[in-house]
Structures are given as structure tokens and as C-alpha cells.
Amino acid sequence: MGIVRKTKSVKKVIDTFENANQALSVVELVKKYDGEMNKTTVYRILERLEEEGVLHSFTGKDGLKWFAKQEDASKVQSTHPHFQCQECGKSECLSVDVEIPSVPNYSIQKANLILVGACSDCQS
Amino acid sequence: MGIVRKTKSVKKVIDTFENANQALSVVELVKKYDGEMNKTTVYRILERLEEEGVLHSFTGKDGLKWFAKQEDASKVQSTHPHFQCQECGKSECLSVDVEIPSVPNYSIQKANLILVGACSDCQS
DNA sequence: AATATAATGCAACTAAGATGCAATAACAAA
DNA sequence: TTTGTTATTGCATCTTAGTTGCATTATATT
Numbered sequence: 001m002g003i004v005r006k007t008k009s010v011k012k013v014i015d016t017f018e019n020a021n022q023a024l025s026v027v028e029l030v031k032k033y034d035g036e037m038n039k040t041t042v043y044r045i046l047e048r049l050e051e052e053g054v055l056h057s058f059t060g061k062d063g064l065k066w067f068a069k070q071e072d073a074s075k076v077q078s079t080h081p082h083f084q085c086q087e088c089g090k091s092e093c094l095s096v097d098v099e100i101p102s103v104p105n106y107s108i109q110k111a112n113l114i115l116v117g118a119c120s121d122c123q124s
Numbered sequence: 125m126g127i128v129r130k131t132k133s134v135k136k137v138i139d140t141f142e143n144a145n146q147a148l149s150v151v152e153l154v155k156k157y158d159g160e161m162n163k164t165t166v167y168r169i170l171e172r173l174e175e176e177g178v179l180h181s182f183t184g185k186d187g188l189k190w191f192a193k194q195e196d197a198s199k200v201q202s203t204h205p206h207f208q209c210q211e212c213g214k215s216e217c218l219s220v221d222v223e224i225p226s227v228p229n230y231s232i233q234k235a236n237l238i239l240v241g242a243c244s245d246c247q248s
Numbered sequence: 249a250a251t252a253t254a255a256t257g258c259a260a261c262t263a264a265g266a267t268g269c270a271a272t273a274a275c276a277a278a
Numbered sequence: 279t280t281t282g283t284t285a286t287t288g289c290a291t292c293t294t295a296g297t298t299g300c301a302t303t304a305t306a307t308t
Contacts, residue, residue, distance in 0.1 A: 004253090004254060004255085004305090004306085005253095005254055005255065005304080005305050005306070006305085007254090007255065007256080007304075007305070008304095009255085009256080010255090026295080026296080027294085027295070030295090037256090037257095038256065038257050038258075039257095039295095039296090040256080040257070040258080040296095040297080040298090041255080041256055041257070043295095043296070043297080044255080044256085045255090048255095059183060059184075059185060059186065059187050059238075060183075061183060061236050062183065063183045063187035063188065063189065063264085063265095063295090064187065064295075065187065065295085065296085081225070083227065083230060083232070086233065094225070094227055096225040096227060097225075098222065098223070098224075098225060099222070099223055100222075100239065101205070101218070101220040101221075101222060103207065103218055103220060103239075105243075105244035105247075106207060106239075106241055106242070106243055106244060107241045107242045107247065108207070108239045108240070108241040109210065109240055109241040109242070110239075110240045110241070111237070111238060111239050111240060112185050112236075112237075112238040112240065113235070113236075113237050113238070114183075114235060114236040114237070115224065115227075115230075115232045115234075115235050116232070116233055116234045116235060116236065117230060117231045117232040117233040117234070118230070118231045118233070119229075119230055120229035120230060123229075123231065128274085128275090128284090128285060128286090129273085129274050129275075129284095129285060129286065130274085131273075131274070131285090131286065131287080132273095133286085133287080134286090150264080150265085151263085151264075154264095161287090161288095162287065162288050162289075163264095163265090163288095164265090164266080164267085164287080164288070164289080165286080165287055165288070167264095167265070167266080168286080168287085169286090172286095187264090187295085187296095188264080189264085189265085249308100250307100250308085251306100251307085251308080252305105252306095252307085252308100253304100253305090253306095253307105254303105254304085254305075254306095255302105255303080255304075255305085256301105256302080256303070256304085257300105257301090257302080257303090258299105258300090258301090258302100259298100259299095259300100260297100260298085260299090261296105261297075261298075261299100262295100262296085262297070262298095263294100263295085263296085263297100264293100264294085264295085264296105265292105265293085265294085265295105266291100266292080266293075266294100267290100267291085267292075267293095268289105268290095268291090268292100269288105269289095269290095270287105270288090270289090271286105271287080271288080271289100272285105272286080272287070272288090273284100273285085273286075273287085274283100274284090274285075274286085275282105275283090275284095275285095276281105276282095276283090277280105277281085277282085277283100278279100278280085278281075278282095
């Protein structure tokens with residue numbers, strides 16, 4: 001169903017994403033809220049926020065689940081890639097558009113595009 | 125490091141990839157070899173074959189690890205995408221090239237590109 | 249204030265993947 | 279072909295991400 005009630009925990013999570021200009025992994029969030037919010041609650045809030053269209057998710061290079069805010073309704077179905085830094089581990093949405101190739105006999109519905117490298121803070 | 129000894133198990137794994145024109149998930153392989161090869165062994169053989177350049181790996185849409193044979197030495201560092209079918213779960217390397225956008229201040233070293241949809245067998 | 253039910257906490261579970269160590273099997277050299 | 283070295287395997291155990299069921303609590307509505 002999605003979010004029906006704006007609980008304290010829900011507000012906290014929304015607030016965290018408002019103030020973070022980057023994607024956050026579930027693992028990271030569970031740690032962040034340790035003591036104030038149950039692990040299961042974090043998972044469920046993220047799930048609902050995604051259904052609501054407030055957040056979107058992707059699978060990181062190491063198989064972990066990440067979430068980031070859904071900036072704009074118009075961008076919802078667009079296939080923007082996510083960048084993940086090998087040095088510091090941070091991840092963020094890239095606003096560039098990646099051309100999804102069309103492949104004969106295949107219908108492509110969505111994409112999980114992870115670009116891996118070094119972010120601006122971690123250049124050597 | 126890499127492979128030093130061609131054991132029966134190693135030969136089996138190589139043979140499986142030779143005869144499979146698709147990517148195989150570790151989970152799938154562990155199941156396939158149940159009874160004849162230990163789970164840990166499967167993980168370690170795949171790891172070594174990847175180091176050797178015989179296989180390459182990627183992270184699937186659900187966070188699982190997949191392997192596929194490294195067709196050609198020249199393609200090693202190329203960024204080909206992987207297709208994953210939502211219906212049957214099968215995955216394979218696509219030979220098309222995806223244009224990796226360059227992002228100012230970011231150095232992109234590699235990519236994990238997963239295209240999700242319906243394969244030729246699963247069109248509705 | 250009373251009520252219906254969405255949301256949370258808790259405990260327990262599942263599944264992927266990793267690790268340490270003793271036993272075994274490749275393979276090079278004798 | 280036997281022997282010795284050591285890479286590889288099996289086994290048990292562990293770690294961690296993510297899920298589930300259920301009783302309790304909190305939110306929003308009347």
C-alpha cells in the first residue's frame with residue numbers, strides 16, 4: 001500500500017534523505033538508526049517510501065540495496081546511472097542519461113546501471 | 125595466484141561454462157553441483173577462474189553474483205551490459221557496447237550494467 | 249475519548265557468502 | 279613410479295543482508 005501514517009520514524013528517514021545529497025545503503029541506514037529504530041522498521045519504511053515514489057532503489061556493485069530520493073516525477077522512469085566510489089564507498093545518482101541499446105527479440109523494461117570509480121574527493 | 129592445478133572440479137566448471145551460452149549465478153552452480161562438489165569449492169573455483177581471466181563476474185539485479193565466460197581477451201575491459209530476464213531469470217552477456225558517459229571530476233573505472241526485461245523466449 | 253488498523257519491535261529465520269583448518273590430491277622432481 | 283611439496287578440497291562454523299509472524303503500540307478518524 002504505501003505510507004498512510006507519518007510516524008516519527010518515517011519523518012526521520014525522509015529528513016535524512018532530504019539532507020543527504022547522495023544515495024544511502026540500507027545497511028548504512030540501519031546502523032545510523034541503531035538504538036532509535038528497529039532494523040525491520042527501517043527496511044519497511046524504505047519499502048513504503050519507494051512504493052510512494054518518494055525514494056527509488058538500486059542494487060550496488062557489491063549486491064547491497066541502496067536508496068535515493070526520487071528528485072522529480074518526470075524522471076521516475078528514466079534510466080539514470082548511479083556512481084559508486086571504490087575508495088570511500090559513497091554512491092550517488094548521476095543526472096546524465098545513458099543510452100539503453102535495443103536488442104533484437106528482447107524487450108528491456110528497466111536497468112540497473114552502476115558506474116564504479118573514484119569520486120571527486122577521492123582522486124589520487 | 126590463479127589456477128595452478130586442473131582438478132576434476134575445475135574441469136567440470138570450465139566445461140559447464142563452455143556448454144552454457146549464458147551467464148550462471150553462483151547459487152545456481154552450487155545447486156547444480158550439489159553432492160559432487162562443496163559449496164565453498166564452487167566459490168573458490170569461480171574466484172580463481174575469474175583471476176585467470178577465464179570468467180568474468182557481475183552483480184545481478186537482485187544482488188546475486190553471476191559469472192560468464194570471458195569470450196575474448198580484447199573484450200576484457202570493455203563494458204558490455206548483461207541482460208536479465210524477469211520471467212525466467214536467465215541472464216546473458218550482450219555484445220552491444222554501452223556508451224559510458226564521462227562525468228566531470230569523476231574517474232570511472234568500470235561498470236556493472238544490468239538491463240532487465242523479457243528475453244526472446246519469454247515475450248508475452 | 250473510543251476505535252480501527254497501520255506501524256513498530258522483537259525474536260527467529262533464511263540465504264549468500266566467507267573463513268580456518270585438517271585431509272586429500274596434483275604435479276614436479278627424483 | 280614413488281616421493282615430497284603445496285594447491286585444492288571438504289567440513290564445520292560464522293557473518294551479514296534481508297524476511298516473516300505475531301503481539302504490542304501509536305496514528306488518525308469518528
